[in-house]
Amino acid sequence: MTPIDPESNTRLRLLEAAVFCFAEHGFDGTGIREIAQRAKANSALVQYHFGGKTGLYAAALTHIFTIRPLPFEVVPSSPDEPNARERAIHAFHQLVESLLREMLACGEGGDFDRAAHQLINRELQSPRPDMVELLRGHIQPLVDQITRCMRALRPDLDDEEAFLSVNSLFGQITHFHINLPMIRMMTGDPAWPRDVQALVRHIVQFSLRGLAVPEALPGARP
The missing domain is CATH 1.10.357.10 (Tetracycline Repressor, domain 2)
Incomplete structure (x- = not known):
């Protein structure tokens, strides 16, 4: 599995950051701001791209299954x-x-x-x-x-x-x-x-x- 290029688009950076954060702290222990900071993105973009934390979590799981x-x-x-x-x-x-x-x-x-x-x-x-x-x-x-x-x-x-x-x-x-x-x-x-x-x-x-x-x-x- 190849890590996403940090310079790639914001949506993919958020997905990769979400995988790391959710893996480390679980869904309840992870905040949108933490994910956005790791992705070097505005936290409002989580809502824009995924409709919120639950949508981002589902997208992160799907991303893993898609690339693996x-x-x-x-x-x-x-x-x-x-x-x-x-x-x-x-x-x-x-x-x-x-x-x-x-x-x-x-x-x-x-x-x-x-x-x-x-x-x-x-x-x-x-x-x-x-x-x-x-x-x-x-x-x-x-x-x-x-x-x-x-x-x-x-x-x-x-x-x-x-x-x-x-x-x-x-x-x-x-x-x-x-x-x-x-x-x-x-x-x-x-x-x-x-x-x-x-x-x-x-x-x-x-x-x-x-x-x-x-x-x-x-x-x-x-």
Whole structure:
């Protein structure tokens, strides 16, 4: 993620400043004046461009999702499509890899990267009621993609089983995201994981075996 040029237009400067301020202090702890000062802009422009602090907060979240898009893979829409199982396993692998690399990159980039991750994590852990639909709109397509992969491989899953399986996958990836410093401490390797593909394969195999997918039996590789 590339920080916005300080000389770019005022609206973009306000967005970047908002990401930093909201990440540091949260919505309630951040004032419009503080954001405007950081952006070197007139505070009245927050109302002009965004309609107020809530609009700016929503725009800041959208800005992060826009410049850091969620992965998209071609996923079978039905288990009856030609080569649906092979395509589903391939897409599942690619989605896991994209998400894991994104999570592991948290904190490895510049200040804006870290602030963006911090703000998204803050909002996901304690969503503001007026931001729920915005978050769902950005996250639901990814959830739907993973669910379609699982249904192509296990068409017998009911809605609750599919929902729990998707959340189990996210739980694995989130663990490596949140607890990376602890994992590196336990391994004694400050650069762990050195082989991201091996970690991706483990998560994919573990998940598919949990779903009793025959292709994930010992010796098989997605």
